[in-house]
Each structure stands twice: as C-alpha cells, then as structure tokens.
Amino acid sequence: MRATTKYVLLMIVVLSVTAAAACYSSPSSPTAACPEGWDQVTEYRLYFGRSDATGVPDAVSGEAWAQFLSDTVTPRFPDGLTVTDGAGQWRNDAGEILKEQSKILTLLVWPDDSALSRINEIADEYERRFEQESVLLTSAPSCASFS
Numbered sequence: 001m002r003a004t005t006k007y008v009l010l011m012i013v014v015l016s017v018t019a020a021a022a023c024y025s026s027p028s029s030p031t032a033a034c035p036e037g038w039d040q041v042t043e044y045r046l047y048f049g050r051s052d053a054t055g056v057p058d059a060v061s062g063e064a065w066a067q068f069l070s071d072t073v074t075p076r077f078p079d080g081l082t083v084t085d086g087a088g089q090w091r092n093d094a095g096e097i098l099k100e101q102s103k104i105l106t107l108l109v110w111p112d113d114s115a116l117s118r119i120n121e122i123a124d125e126y127e128r129r130f131e132q133e134s135v136l137l138t139s140a141p142s143c144a145s146f147s
Contacts, residue, residue, distance in 0.1 A: 037145055041109060041144045043109075045104060046135055046137055047103075048103045048132075048135055050100055050102055055100070059130065068130075076121065083105055085101070085103065120137075
C-alpha cells in the first residue's frame, strides 16, 4: 500500500507541475494572441516621483517636468506617448513611508524597435537632473490597434 501511495503522490506532483508549466508564459511573450488586425507591442511605463530625496513635495515643478518631457523624452519617442498624473507612496531607506505626486509615462513600442536603451537614458537623466534615487520601470506584452 505504501508504494502505491507514494506513486499516486508522485503522479499528482508531476501532473501539477506539468499543468502549471502549461499555464506559464514568459514575460517576453504575450499570454494570448492579439485579435485580428491588432499588433503585438511592448507597453513600457516609467514612474517619476516629483518630490526630492527628503520628501519635499513638488520639487520637480510642472514647468521643470514640461521641459524634461520636451528636451529628453520627446526626442527619443517622437511618434507618441502618454503622460498621466499619479499619486503614490514609497518607503525610504530610513523605513519611513513618503507620499508624493508623480508622472507616469506610457510608451507602446513595436517589437522591432530597440527602445530599452532610450528608456534607460530617460530614467538616468531624470535621476541626474532632479536628484532622484530611482525611476520605476515596468514592461508588459500588449496588443495595440488604431481604429
């Protein structure tokens, strides 16, 4: 009976792992095919905090952001982008939770585009210019269509 029980448990584990692997898709590939007429793209989001390192709100003014968008972002992505205002929070090195206004930049990039180096340049310039600890970057596969 013990050998049978071990065999059944082993089969359950093998089937569970196989089922989980079948559901997994790598981050670099879409989880589902795009609808007919839609293109596969990568959606990048960059989150820019507007406070300074000590938590002073709006250290990056609206005017300073507009200038950064004009001289740093737009030349690297002239075909289009979206900027959204956000309100977020984060924990600093001292363990304090700080709230701050932010700007969220969304870019849709077609697969043959080599955008990642330009995105990193944007983040690096923002950190340098506005003395920021970091810019949060995310990416996800997506589908896009102009109707």
